[in-house]
Every structure is written in C-alpha cells, then in structure tokens.
Amino acid sequence: QVQLVESGGGLVQPGGSLRLSCAASRLTFSNYDMSWYRQAPGKERELVASIGIFGGTSYADSVKGRFTISRDNIKNTVYLQMNSLEPEDTAVYYCNAVWSSARLTVWGQGTQVTVSS
Numbered sequence: 231q232v233q234l235v236e237s238g239g240g241l242v243q244p245g246g247s248l249r250l251s252c253a254a255s256r257l258t259f260s261n262y263d264m265s266w267y268r269q270a271p272g273k274e275r276e277l278v279a280s281i282g283i284f285g286g287t288s289y290a291d292s293v294k295g296r297f298t299i300s301r302d303n304i305k306n307t308v309y310l311q312m313n314s315l316e317p318e319d320t321a322v323y324y325c326n327a328v329w330s331s332a333r334l335t336v337w338g339q340g341t342q343v344t345v346s347s
Contacts, residue, residue: 252325
C-alpha cells in the first residue's frame with residue numbers, strides 16, 4: 231500500500247526551528263512532485279511549499295525566506311526545514327505526493343507543529 235509518513239513535528243518557541251520529514255513507501259518517488267500543506271484550526275488547508283521532480287521549488291509568501299523544502303530520491307524522503315518559526319505557523323502539516331501524468335495523489339496523516347512560548 232502506498233504510504234507517506236510524516237515526522238518531526240512538535241512544540242517549539244517562537245524564533246525556533248524544526249525539520250519535518252516525509253518518508254514515502256511503495257511508490258516510485260522520483261515520479262512525484264512533492265508538497266507540504268498545513269491546516270490551522272478553523273482554517274482551510276493551504277499550500278506551504280512544493281518541489282518538483284527536477285528539483286524546482288516554490289513557496290507561499292508567508293514562509294519565503296524562512297522555510298526550505300528539499301528531497302532525497304535515494305531515501306524516498308522530502309523535508310521541510312522551518313526556521314524563525316512564528317505562532318502563526320502553528321498547524322497540522324501534511325505531506326502530499328502528485329504524479330500528474332498518472333493522475334495519482336497521495337496524502338500523509340499529518341504532524342502537529344505548535345509554536346508557543
């Protein structure tokens with residue numbers, strides 16, 4: 231069964247850092263564009279960052295300069311390095327994989343990130 235498993239969430243103080251990981255299994259990882267989304271309580275899920283199959287990246291304006299997305303096609307893992315965290319970054323973070331030509335989409339179960347003093 232195709233699976234994405236996120237890890238690395240937790241509680242951090244404002245200004246701190248976290249690195250999220252998303253490990254993929256039972257899929258051809260290099261075929262998939264990978265993204266991180268987040269959903270805060272009472273808000274819609276929003277796109278945070280994406281990385282394409284050739285390594286091109288894009289970010290939401292709210293995280294530019296603070297977050298960095300990367301991928302390791304050997305370890306079948308995508309990462310989100312989050313620096314200078316703010317209380318507004320508090321949310322459940324979800325990993326997403328899309329293989330556009332095959333119309334396949336996979337979601338992880340999410341990991342909680344809480345930024346609070």
